[in-house]
Amino acid sequence: MSPEEVQLFYQRLAERTPNPETELEYVNDFTLLVAVVLSAQATDASVNLATRELFRTVDTPEAMVALGEEGLKQHIKTIGLFNTKAKNVIALSQALIADHAGRVPADRDALQRLPGVGRKTANVVMNCAFGAETFAVDTHVFRVSNRTGLAPGKDVDAVERILDAETPQPWRRDAHHYLILHGRYVCKARTPECWRCVVADICRYEPKTPPPGSTKEARVIAAKRGRA
Structure with a gap:
C-alpha cells in the first residue's frame, strides 16, 4: 500500500473502533x-x-x-x-x-x-x-497484514518489521488492536466479510466475498474481478 492508503486504512479502522483495547480481562x-x-x-x-x-x-x-x-x-x-x-x-x-x-x-x-x-x-x-508502540503479531494480525497488502511478510518477524516501519502516527499505539479486532470480527480466516469491511476498496484481497444470499451472478462477477 502507498503511504496515503496506509493512513486511510488506519483512519477508517479507528473511526469504526475509536478506543480499541485487548479483550483479555485483567486487574493489573x-x-x-x-x-x-x-x-x-x-x-x-x-x-x-x-x-x-x-x-x-x-x-x-x-x-x-x-x-x-x-x-x-x-x-x-x-x-x-x-x-x-x-x-x-x-x-x-x-x-x-x-x-x-x-x-x-x-x-x-x-x-x-x-x-x-x-x-x-x-x-x-x-x-x-x-503504552509502548509495539506490534504484537498474532494469527489475526499476520492474516490481515498479508491479505490486505498492508504489511505482507513471510513470517511474523517480517510482518512486525514492516508494520513498525510503515505505520504512521497517530495510529502506532493502537495499530495491533485495530488489526486484531478487524481480523477477529470482519476479515475472518475462512470467509472474510468483505461486504461490510470499511477498507474493502483499499484492500488487495480478491475476489471480494459477496454478501450472504447474493445471486449467482454477483458471485461470478466477484470471481471475475479477482482474476482481472
Missing part, C-alpha cells in the same frame, strides 16, 4: 502478563472464563506461587496446553520475585527472558501495560 500488570501467556493457542474468551475467578484472589506473583502449579491447573484446565502453561506461569512468577522484586518489568528483553514469554507476549504487555 501481572494478571495481564499471565492472561497473555495463557492465551497462546487459545481464545481470549476461553481465557477470561478460566481466569475471572482466579484473578479475584490471585493477582500477585507471590499469591500465584502460593497457589502452586497443581492449584493453578484446577483453574485453567479448560484451556489448551494447560499443563505446560501452569508450569510456565509458576516459573515466571518465581522469576519476577527473584529478579524484579515481584514487579512486571517495563522492558521487552527482560520480559522475553521470563519462562513462557515470547516476543508476541512481550509486545502485548509492553503495549497494554506500558
Whole structure:
C-alpha cells in the first residue's frame, strides 16, 4: 500500500473502533502478563472464563506461587496446553520475585527472558501495560497484514518489521488492536466479510466475498474481478 492508503486504512479502522483495547480481562500488570501467556493457542474468551475467578484472589506473583502449579491447573484446565502453561506461569512468577522484586518489568528483553514469554507476549504487555508502540503479531494480525497488502511478510518477524516501519502516527499505539479486532470480527480466516469491511476498496484481497444470499451472478462477477 502507498503511504496515503496506509493512513486511510488506519483512519477508517479507528473511526469504526475509536478506543480499541485487548479483550483479555485483567486487574493489573501481572494478571495481564499471565492472561497473555495463557492465551497462546487459545481464545481470549476461553481465557477470561478460566481466569475471572482466579484473578479475584490471585493477582500477585507471590499469591500465584502460593497457589502452586497443581492449584493453578484446577483453574485453567479448560484451556489448551494447560499443563505446560501452569508450569510456565509458576516459573515466571518465581522469576519476577527473584529478579524484579515481584514487579512486571517495563522492558521487552527482560520480559522475553521470563519462562513462557515470547516476543508476541512481550509486545502485548509492553503495549497494554506500558503504552509502548509495539506490534504484537498474532494469527489475526499476520492474516490481515498479508491479505490486505498492508504489511505482507513471510513470517511474523517480517510482518512486525514492516508494520513498525510503515505505520504512521497517530495510529502506532493502537495499530495491533485495530488489526486484531478487524481480523477477529470482519476479515475472518475462512470467509472474510468483505461486504461490510470499511477498507474493502483499499484492500488487495480478491475476489471480494459477496454478501450472504447474493445471486449467482454477483458471485461470478466477484470471481471475475479477482482474476482481472
